[in-house]
Amino acid sequence: MPKDRQAIFNRGTDVGILAQQIFPGGFDVSPSSIKKYGESVEKTKELIDKGAEVIYEAAFIFNEVLAALDILVKRDGKWYAYEVKSSLKITPAYVMDASLQYYVIKNCLPDLEDFFLVTINNDYELSDKLDVQQLFKPTSLKRDVVANLPFIESKIAQAKKIIADGDMPSVPIGEHCFKPYKCDYFGTCWKSVPEKNVFQLSALGLPQQVEWYKKGIKTIAAIEDTSELSSNVQIQIESVKQGKEYFEKEKVKDFFSKLHYPIGFFDIELFAPAVPVFKGTKAYQQIPFLFSLHILSEKQELSETHFYADPGEDPREQFVLACIEKLKDMGSILVFDSNLEHGVLNSLVKKFPQHNEAIQNIKKRIVDLSLPFANYWYFHPATLGSASLKNLYRKLLKDDSFEKMHVNSGTMATYSYNALFEETDLFKIEETKQQLIEYCKMDTLATAKLFLYLREKCNEI
Numbered sequence: 001m002p003k004d005r006q007a008i009f010n011r012g013t014d015v016g017i018l019a020q021q022i023f024p025g026g027f028d029v030s031p032s033s034i035k036k037y038g039e040s041v042e043k044t045k046e047l048i049d050k051g052a053e054v055i056y057e058a059a060f061i062f063n064e065v066l067a068a069l070d071i072l073v074k075r076d077g078k079w080y081a082y083e084v085k086s087s088l089k090i091t092p093a094y095v096m097d098a099s100l101q102y103y104v105i106k107n108c109l110p111d112l113e114d115f116f117l118v119t120i121n122n123d124y125e126l127s128d129k130l131d132v133q134q135l136f137k138p139t140s141l142k143r144d145v146v147a148n149l150p151f152i153e154s155k156i157a158q159a160k161k162i163i164a165d166g167d168m169p170s171v172p173i174g175e176h177c178f179k180p181y182k183c184d185y186f187g188t189c190w191k192s193v194p195e196k197n198v199f200q201l202s203a204l205g206l207p208q209q210v211e212w213y214k215k216g217i218k219t220i221a222a223i224e225d226t227s228e229l230s231s232n233v234q235i236q237i238e239s240v241k242q243g244k245e246y247f248e249k250e251k252v253k254d255f256f257s258k259l260h261y262p263i264g265f266f267d268i269e270l271f272a273p274a275v276p277v278f279k280g281t282k283a284y285q286q287i288p289f290l291f292s293l294h295i296l297s298e299k300q301e302l303s304e305t306h307f308y309a310d311p312g313e314d315p316r317e318q319f320v321l322a323c324i325e326k327l328k329d330m331g332s333i334l335v336f337d338s339n340l341e342h343g344v345l346n347s348l349v350k351k352f353p354q355h356n357e358a359i360q361n362i363k364k365r366i367v368d369l370s371l372p373f374a375n376y377w378y379f380h381p382a383t384l385g386s387a388s389l390k391n392l393y394r395k396l397l398k399d400d401s402f403e404k405m406h407v408n409s410g411t412m413a414t415y416s417y418n419a420l421f422e423e424t425d426l427f428k429i430e431e432t433k434q435q436l437i438e439y440c441k442m443d444t445l446a447t448a449k450l451f452l453y454l455r456e457k458c459n460e461i
């Protein structure tokens with residue numbers, strides 16, 4: 001499993017365990033391994049027969065389908081099912097999962113009265129002590145799961161027939177490969193998609209890409225009529241067909257002419273715990289804990305400084321003071337995609353209105369280096385598919401440093417820092433700290449190098 005997805009999975013498990021406290025004192029029948037769910041099914045049945053009233057990770061099998069449930073509760077002779085999600089809202093995919101669980105459990109346990117999805121309550125603000133009853137929000141899905149029963153039954157019959165026939169159904173790739181999530185078999189079904197394919201075109205919707213693909217227009221080279229397409233898509237197509245970069249030099253030069261030295265290349269890392277850890281914060285509130293600043297002087301010397309808050313106390317005040325101090329002498333502050341930085345600074349203004357003037361002063365100097373790429377003033381065919389900082393850096397600077405790093409994405413940084421709140425091994429805490437700082441430094445170095453790359457392009461005759 002990719003590291004990012006493993007981290008999300010771990011978060012879901014942690015929240016599920018915390019939610020057990022809504023109904024304390026239950027029996028946990030979690031299997032010792034994924035292959036031993038049969039034991040959980042037996043233990044669940046045993047506990048129900050013996051009169052248990054709260055069971056965690058209860059498991060049932062009906063019609064050869066296994067369903068596990070986070071919490072099963074008995075009240076006044078009736079059973080109530082609770083499935084926990086580390087999410088703020090209920091999605092159609094959750095309702096469909098719950099419908100399958102309901103189908104299996106209701107057939108094993110006719111006294112099942114209701115099925116609840118437990119999500120995280122976004123209105124809850126942490127005070128002195130965590131209140132799990134307030135943090136979690138159960139919503140009855142009874143109406144939906146009952147209405148979905150015939151559909152679930154028909155899908156199970158269909159799935160069993162496919163298994164019995166022994167043939168993999170022949171389904172062409174399409175929009176369904178991304179709904180509700182990117183499919184686990186993506187690597188298998190999409191491996192025959194040729195290089196420089198239509199799905200790599202940015203600024204073009206998936207329905208158009210799928211339509212072309214179905215018609216046999218699989219590669220960019222095969223697209224003939226581009227007259228109806230937006231100029232940004234035309235730029236990509238022509239650039240790939242001709243194998244050369246597209247460059248609106250005057251626009252990029254004008255963009256650079258407004259910059260002032262010393263130029264700061266700036267990046268923030270934040271974490272957003274599902275369960276709030278600081279007083280006055282809510283679930284998934286973004287808390288900045290690290291920034292890196294590469295500084296390019298007028299003499300063209302590059303240096304670096306950063307701020308890192310050890311996990312523990314709320315880092316926001318230290319963070320805002322460090323930002324103000326380290327950025328005060330910068331001319332322009334270059335970031336790659338300014339949404340995050342503006343969002344963090346806006347939330348800090350709300351929390352610390354006394355620093356409003358200094359923060360507004362920082363915001364005024366922020367310049368977004370993603371614009372020349374996002375606006376297609378510069379496009380290189382090697383970067384086809386993504387104008388992210390990491391893709392541009394890897395392809396244009398021919399450097400795979402990000403790929404070699406232990407922490408190599410904002411998502412990984414978030415989860416790595418979050419995990420430190422539970423970590424007691426001092427070596428591991430220090431090691432993670434260094435990995436996080438190295439990652440953030442790499443982000444600002446990559447931004448600086450992309451700036452130098454584009455500036456060099458402007459100087460070419």
Ligand code: SF4
Pocket residue numbers: 171172173174176177178183184185186187189190
């Ligand atoms: S990737 Fe998944 S959804 Fe797409 S065709 Fe293959 S199995 Fe079906």
